Amino acid sequence: MPSHASTTAAPTRVDADLAYQRCINSRCAATLPVDRAVFSCPECGDLLDVVYDWDRLPVPSRLSDFEAKWSRRLDPLCSSGVWRFYELLPFAPPDRIVTIGEGQTLLRPSDRVARYVGVDNGNLLLQYEGMNPSGSFKDNGMTAAFSHARMVGARRVACASTGNTSASLAVFCSATEFGFKAIIFIGSGKIAYGKLAQALDHGALTIQIVGDFDDALMRVREVADRLGIYLMNSVNPFRLEGQKTVMYRVLEGLGWEVPDWVVVPGGNLGNSSAFGKAFQELKHLGLIDRIPRLAVINAAGAQTLDLLVRSHGMTWNSGLPDESISRAYYDRLDREQIRASTIASAIEINRPVNLKKCLRALEVCDGVVRQVSDQEIMDAKARVGAGGLGCEPASAASVAGAKRLREEGIIAPSDRVVCILTGHQLKDPTATVAYHSADQDEFDRVLGSRGVKRAGFANRPVVVPNELDAIIRTIGLYSDAPAPG
Numbered sequence: 001m002p003s004h005a006s007t008t009a010a011p012t013r014v015d016a017d018l019a020y021q022r023c024i025n026s027r028c029a030a031t032l033p034v035d036r037a038v039f040s041c042p043e044c045g046d047l048l049d050v051v052y053d054w055d056r057l058p059v060p061s062r063l064s065d066f067e068a069k070w071s072r073r074l075d076p077l078c079s080s081g082v083w084r085f086y087e088l089l090p091f092a093p094p095d096r097i098v099t100i101g102e103g104q105t106l107l108r109p110s111d112r113v114a115r116y117v118g119v120d121n122g123n124l125l126l127q128y129e130g131m132n133p134s135g136s137f138k139d140n141g142m143t144a145a146f147s148h149a150r151m152v153g154a155r156r157v158a159c160a161s162t163g164n165t166s167a168s169l170a171v172f173c174s175a176t177e178f179g180f181k182a183i184i185f186i187g188s189g190k191i192a193y194g195k196l197a198q199a200l201d202h203g204a205l206t207i208q209i210v211g212d213f214d215d216a217l218m219r220v221r222e223v224a225d226r227l228g229i230y231l232m233n234s235v236n237p238f239r240l241e242g243q244k245t246v247m248y249r250v251l252e253g254l255g256w257e258v259p260d261w262v263v264v265p266g267g268n269l270g271n272s273s274a275f276g277k278a279f280q281e282l283k284h285l286g287l288i289d290r291i292p293r294l295a296v297i298n299a300a301g302a303q304t305l306d307l308l309v310r311s312h313g314m315t316w317n318s319g320l321p322d323e324s325i326s327r328a329y330y331d332r333l334d335r336e337q338i339r340a341s342t343i344a345s346a347i348e349i350n351r352p353v354n355l356k357k358c359l360r361a362l363e364v365c366d367g368v369v370r371q372v373s374d375q376e377i378m379d380a381k382a383r384v385g386a387g388g389l390g391c392e393p394a395s396a397a398s399v400a401g402a403k404r405l406r407e408e409g410i411i412a413p414s415d416r417v418v419c420i421l422t423g424h425q426l427k428d429p430t431a432t433v434a435y436h437s438a439d440q441d442e443f444d445r446v447l448g449s450r451g452v453k454r455a456g457f458a459n460r461p462v463v464v465p466n467e468l469d470a471i472i473r474t475i476g477l478y479s480d481a482p483a484p485g
């Protein structure tokens with residue numbers, strides 16, 4: 001389906017044949033210049049990739065060469081954890097780049113979480129993407145998509161969102177001076193408070209439609225196409241270029257060693273797709289000698305990938321996945337009016353737009369897929385919180401998934417496992433407080449209907465009379481108790 005959303009005047013161009021767009025369908029493989037903004041193949045409607053002519057591009061010969069940029073941190077293109085790796089995503093001229101200091105994130109070991117997952121001390125690492133300016137990994141992708149938007153002269157930018165994409169988009173519009181106008185589409189009643197607060201506070205036009213995320217995404221694609229508005233969802237291949245850098249920083253955090261596993265929650269499957277592309281390119285460039293295994297974790301109430309891959313045997317199939325499988329599944333969702341439903345609202349998605357790219361990533365990374373229940377997600381989230389840096393429910397699917405794979409013997413205790421904490425703890429305080437709350441009614445109201453039956457790791461507030469003796473007694477009991485986990 002051809003689109004008219006492209007903008008014509010490109011103020012500056014990258015040498016057209018060094019970076020271009022290519023349809024992922026191996027039978028089509030149509031190519032487009034890098035300065036088009038259509039976001040689906042004009043020939044066949046499939047997803048597009050950003051591809052590079054690496055032989056003619058200046059790529060460092062060793063990954064550690066990127067460390068030299070640390071000494072030039074006053075240059076925004078060096079302090080950004082995305083653009084520090086410019087040579088690995090060179091689709092935009094440096095003078096078009098839009099950065100707000102994204103990607104300055106951390107890889108931290110947590111032995112408490114290692115014990116919970118069941119791997120050896122030192123082997124469980126949390127990649128904390130909640131440190132991004134808008135509080136989620138989405139900023140890694142937004143900086144790349146905004147740079148492309150600026151490159152093609154776009155002003156109005158739009159997305160559909162379960163919350164974090166819109167928060168990130170709103171922050172990028174408000175924190176930069178390039179005249180970007182934010183338009184965001186959200187479903188009715190399915191957005192965590194922290195994220196909605198960000199969209200409103202940063203001044204985005206916030207359009208709430210009756211329906212869920214899948215409805216909102218279909219609608220925003222139509223609207224963007226009709227009005228020539230630049231689309232910021234992860235169907236935009238430039239976003240995924242930015243998200244590749246999460247993996248570069250993981251390698252950097254490990255002294256450029258490759259971990260055994262990368263475990264990531266799967267929603268629209270942009271991250272998993274980007275990670276697979278990152279490793280495929282690094283291997284092609286000879287910058288790594290092996291590729292880690294990838295585990296993509298669905299929530300049980302939004303388990304499309306898990307069902308398609310494990311129950312229906314869908315694979316990448318050299319660029320020609322059998323689409324009759326996914327089509328039949330989506331038809332069934334429609335027929336039986338099945339809607340995605342999970343406490344992990346960021347992955348409450350039943351029609352992942354990047355499905356095919358994720359299938360490719362699973363092949364490249366010898367990947368596995370699992371689904372975990374809301375109970376497992378909330379328990380894992382509490383263990384992450386007690387063991388270091390907190391996260392929102394969707395992020396904890398990674399830790400719950402690692403635990404499951406460890407129990408199945410697929411992950412070994414001696415494996416080095418990196419779980420991606422995709423979003424900040426304060427994104428969804430409602431879920432956290434309900435889990436820990438002493439108030440059983442509140443717990444049941446917010447979490448009970450989602451299949452969470454018990455708060456196994458609840459840290460309940462202790463109600464104490466306002467009397468000195470009683471308070472001292474309470475602190476004494478706490479101090480004598482064994483430390484958790």
Ligand SMILES: *Cc1c(COP(=O)(O)O)cnc(C)c1O
Binds near residue numbers: 136392
């Ligand atoms: C967007 C998001 C996800 C899902 O990522 P995909 O790339 O869509 O699979 C997971 N966790 C958080 C916190 C998110 O914001």
Ligand SMILES: [Zn+2]
Binds near residue numbers: 024025028029044046
């Ligand atoms: Zn095509």
